[in-house]
Amino acid sequence: MDYSSSCVDTSLDLNSKPYHRELYDAPLPPPKKELESKFIDFGMKLGAKQETGPLVEELNRVSAENKKLTEMLTMMCENYNSLRNQLAEYMNKNPAEKELSPSKKRKSESSNNNSNNIIGANGNSESSSTDEESCKKPREEEPIKTKVWKTCVRTEATDTSLIVKDGYQWRKYGQKVTRDNPSPRAYFKCSFAPSCPVKKKVQRSVDDQSILVATYEGEHNHPQPSPLEATSGQNRGMTLTSVPCSANAISSSGPNITLDFTKPKSGTDSKSAKPARTESPDVRKFLVDQMASSLTKDPNFTAALAAAISGRIYQQKSN
């Protein structure tokens, strides 16, 4: 987890060619010519003869543009994650936050490493347990460096089971209804290792019922049981605004990771809920999340749909 490249290219570079890196591994990425010809065949078969040509051309152009935008967005996200990791590392190395009043809270040095998303958040062979509480200071709260960070996960709005698949094994130990949110909050504890202190809280967002906000605290002291094999498709994780911090520093602007775990669920793409005009400061993150998710999903969806349609047309023609 060395961030070897100390300078990150955050330029957008609109005019660079967008195919320097394959963005998503769609099962059958059709070449554009072939796709266009199949679209033309499709249009011919439907009988709308002449008008479909420019429309198909427009569609292809828009798709290419969309793909380019997706590429840019992914690069931006990668650069952002890299920058954020560097910032986190810098903040860990240089504890410059002396703004806390020394009477109430004592800040705890956090020298832990943090990877950029929650999937790869293992590798913490810390065991730096030299801080045993043998000292008999009465009011000395331990450096409970329970790092808290949030993740916003998009799931189906109809999924009532309030479960976030993140590759770990969790045991639910509580569920409460909170004051300012009609949806209940579930409390989980990591049950893979008996000594793993990681807990998480999962609750739906107030703004968007299809977003689960999971709050992780602590760090796993064991390797990840299952590597979350579902990342092999359209759901590319995208993290936003995640800086791990100690538990006493979370105020309104807590750290957040926004992931997109939306399953490619049988075609029915429900990006229905849009958090229009909400005045929460977090809603901007949700908007960004949804924009990113839509941008990420749409080219895949259109490509898959076009491939499916063209394949079906081709099959029909061959029959």
Next chain:
DNA sequence: CGCATTTGACCCGCGC
């Protein structure tokens, strides 16, 4: 039978 989940009880900090 052993595990996880459910769910009301309990605890505890905080504000009045």
Next chain:
DNA sequence: GCGCGGGTCAAATGCG
């Protein structure tokens, strides 16, 4: 001290 709200416990229940 008391009420309230969030967090946890644990007995009951469900499930393989």
